[in-house]
Amino acid sequence: MNWRFYKLALSMTHIEAIGRQLALKGYSADYVEVRLEESQTSRITYRGRELESIGKTSAIGGNVRALVRGGWGFVSFNNLDKLPGTVELAVKQAQFVGNEESQLAPVEPVVDTVSSQEKNPVAMPLAEKKQLLDEYNDIIWHTPRLQTSIISYDDSHKKVIFLNSSGSYIEQERSGITLRLTAVATEGSEVQQVGLNLGSSGDFSQIKGLHHQIEQMAQRAVELLSAPQVKGGEYTVVLDPVLAGVFVHEAFGHLSEADFVYENDRLREIMVLGKKFGGAELNIVDTATIPGLRGSYKYDDEGVPATKTYLIWEGKLVGRLHSRETAAKMKEKPTGNARAINYRYPPIVRMTNTYIEPRAASFDDIISDIKEGVYAKNWYGGMTSMEMFTFSAGEACMIRNGKLAETLRPVVLTGNVFTTLNNIDAIGNDLEMNQGGGCGKGVQSPLPVANGSPHIRIHHCLVGGR
């Protein structure tokens, strides 16, 4: 074993000192990688009139992943002093599992340092953050008939060091901010709520100046108390860019993650490249290469450079998201989509920033010929089982004779991937990306992603209701 471990050098952080001295060659494994992570977060929550909790965290940890004859071993830890034994344990686990040939798509080794584009939001004075949140909370509380408010603000800054047995050594810094606000209105035992979810890749100014939006949000919560619930059934539905972003993430994004497909022969037949899923106007993209978005990065958690991947081009399946292993097994190119929420988990295939490309239609074009339909906006969330999926709107109203009509209670919509994308018959010209979401897959949640779309129209969409 060629483990070497030196005392920390004073000018470097703890993980840099360890990472730079670590050698991963010479183990009886087909592949070994180490990720070391240092992170800080701060969190402020309000429930009701007053600040409820405020806290700061700092964490340090790492993991080792080893591949032997197709089997994986993985060890995660907070205690970095035990690293030598840890590498051996991961290799031993992988040896126990493996009984076939290891397959990893080839990637050029990279040595690089990527610093964060933004200032570290955790280092900003808490007083400054609190002042902005106080202003927002005041607005909610000045709304007549409003019962209470819930606000949660989170920021984070982390530095991750990645190295592997092929000679890659990458240091990357990332920051993130999320802000979620909810206004709750009550009347008797009726309770209604409206939320606003925002995020940025560390730029605090992006969550400033929302006073007007928050005032509207609080008023809408009160309006919902007297709004009717939609009658359940099939409708022509128009989705705003925020909800359409959730729709594309759930309806198609997850199904294009190759780890669902690569070892399942039936799914490989269904998800064959070239298969038609939508109309000729439909293009769906996933890319981590757009600066400033929460799903962006230069290298993924396997050290693979980020790419721009068309999932759907002119309605046809043209690509999917890969880790090095899924790419090799499907004989396709790696796309740099292997991500882990933190050092406690191995990277798995994930989306980054996913969107529907804009087309020519204006909002008026989209709604003008709808006799009776539903306009659904904003999001509560979405889920998928791949074939069927749901996505829920935070706000909705009826469309009658080409015009927006009465406000409805929030609606949940459902679709089937093999029909719903084909039912998109209008795509707008107003692409917007939403940064407020987080994606969950298995136990790894929430992962920073962005979703986007222009307004879209779907016919024969099933809406739950009374």
Next chain:
Amino acid sequence: MENILTQAKRVAEEAEVFTVSSEETPVQFEANRLKHIQSKQSTSVALRIIRQGKIGYATTTELGDTQNLVNNAVETAQFGMTARFELPSLTAYPKVDIFDPDVESIPVEEMVKLGEELITTVRGHTSDIVCEAGVTKSLISVHIINSRGGQANYKESIFSLGIEGHLIRDTDMLFVGESQSSCHPLLEPKAVAEVVLQQLELAKNRASIPTKSVPVIFTPMGVACALIPPLMTAFNGKIVLEGASPIGSKLGQPVFDEKLWLWDDSTLAYRPESRPCDDEGIPSQRTPLIEKGTVANFLYDLQTAALAHTRSTGNGSRNRGGLPAPAPSAFIIAPGNTTFDEMVNDIKEGLVVEYLMGATQGNILGGDFSGNVLLGYKVESGKIVGRVKDTMVSGNVYQLLKQITAIGSDVKWVGSFLNTPSIYCPSLSVASK
């Protein structure tokens, strides 16, 4: 830990140090075969202080980083909420058995065999199903000390077995699955697989249900998906205090059908959600929430209880490593005396809901739920005739549970958090293609 407490006491009136360490070994199968063996060690320390009457809070994973931890807690205390509670002094705790040394000594080889047997049993029934399975053992130790002399220490073992099967025929996809956990080793994979086999049998044929209102049976899993999330929020003392719980002002009043009994219990032997005390060192207890349809209690931590002029129910929980807040430990719904078959036999045209997708994405506070029936069956003339698809159901928990036709005798643990029978309601609105 004592060192952190000592340093914190120099700058604060009160302090509390909470440490949790865990070691977890998941063995994971993908596409019907062994894929990963993992080993996860983690430690974290949380410091809560009361300084000039206000609460400060910080956490770290580095035991040696005391000064930074104390500084962060002091910084946050400038803005923190005014503390209304007193930390508990030395307290006697109930004896709650949650540690079985046999869990730790189970070798990985044996865990691999358990997973293989799970998959073999399910594939023996349906050969073209693709399974993922997981067998996990964990050991957790918790240590709490505070400046009033309070202290608590406990160790817990958890073992879990789970399988998810994915069956594709043309473009039709079916998901089935089951998982069980305990503080004892679970060495009977057949019992877990049996649940999956039953789902596969019931889902063999396809059926459709028109858009209208029909009687519905929520299986234990269906209860967990659709009915429980709104109740978890509604009985949370904090939501009650804010006036946002629809039952907040209904203490002692009949809100639900009188067949319904619900309680929260963190004292059950060898259950993963049990423990001798909560995350603030308050003794565990069994708290009735619904008695004969009447709202009996809400769940509290120390601070919320003080604000509401009541006592903590031992439900202070540090979710996501944050400050303690009220959270349920394990919800228990009392069984009735109707068998599942009797309920099905009673229905002329209706629905059995086993898994609802998206049900928690609506106005949970108000009790509304709406979701896609990912796994559910049509009932015709007293018999289950097949699986429904592309079907939405919508309802309101408070309206549904006001009038229950029957509560099942078929109690079952769903995950580690809920023990419930099936619940049969007279009418739920369905929308389908």
